[in-house]
Amino acid sequence: MRDDGRAPAAGTSGEDILIEEGEGEAAAACGEGADEREGDAEAIEGVEGLLELVVAAHEERVRAEAEKAxxxxxxxxxxxxxxxxxxxxxxxxxxxxxxxxxxxxxxxxxxxxxxxxxxxxxxxxxxxxxxxxxxxxxMHVAGESASAVERAESTATADGERLVFTAEKEIVLQCGKASITLTRAGKILIRGAYLLTRSSGVNRIQGGSVQIN
Missing domain, CATH: 2.40.50 (OB fold (Dihydrolipoamide Acetyltransferase, E2P))
Incomplete structure (x- = not known):
């Protein structure tokens, strides 16, 4: 018998009661988790809002001082x-x-x-x-290394029609075993395992002296 004097409903077993209690506890847990997530989201929004206010106050102070000074x-x-x-x-x-x-x-x-x-x-x-x-x-720093100055003097410029590389001592284009080196003394050194020159017009070799091997 129940405390209110009524007989328990037909077909209601102890297992059904346990299931109902478990479902109630699960629902309560889900509700608590949702509340916690909502609380975290509100806290994050609060922090972001505070940062925005700090940044805005800083910018306003800078503008006010600029106008005053x-x-x-x-x-x-x-x-x-x-x-x-x-x-x-x-x-x-x-x-x-x-x-x-x-x-x-x-x-x-x-x-x-x-x-x-x-x-x-x-x-x-x-x-x-x-x-x-x-x-x-x-600002130039007294005693700055010469290498830093040389790096500053190495430039590449382009005007849409021509690309110019400029360096103080030499320029090297290299890929694997092939390379082309331009030196300050006016030398052009071409090195490679295989070298081919091809021209649809005149292929001329001209110099003060021409040496082959």
Whole structure:
């Protein structure tokens, strides 16, 4: 007999009761898991919202200080403190004040990479605006190795019609055992396991002297 005085329903066994209790516990567990997931999602959204507010406050402070301090004229020495998501350099300079802490995105007149982080650079400001710095170039470091200078003097230029490679000492084009070397002394050295020259017109060999073997 039940406590309420009614007889148990026909066909209801102990196994059925256990199944019903198990289903109830599973439903409760699913509800708790869903609540936890919703709580995690809300926490993530809260953190992202807070970061957006911090970034917006920083940018607003930079703009306010720029308007208050007035334009910047002439060249300013700054420092690259990092790079943004799109690869733009982030720069700091004493004239920018505390509002530039962490770096201000800048445009650059020359290619810059992670190896330039921490290096001093020359800055100009577009229209004198403090929030629009332009990196004009790297500041030369006294005692910088000659190899770094030579790397800077090795260039490749193209104007759509001609491609020019320029180097201080020599240029080498190499693939496997074949190579072509151009030297500063004016020598052209062609090496390979097999060499073929072919021309639909005149194939001329001309020199002060021609030696074969």
């Amino acid at each position: 007035g334009p910047i004229d002439g060249v300013v020495v700054g420092r690259i403190v990092g790079f943004g998501e799109n690869g733009e350099p982030l720069v700091e300079a004493a004239v920018l004040g505390e509002g530039a802490r962490g770096g201000i995105p800048a445009r650059a007149m020359t290619a810059l990479g992670p190896e330039d982080e921490g290096r001093e650079v020359a800055l100009l400001f577009e229209g004198g605006r403090r929030d629009r710095p332009v990196v004009m170039g790297r």
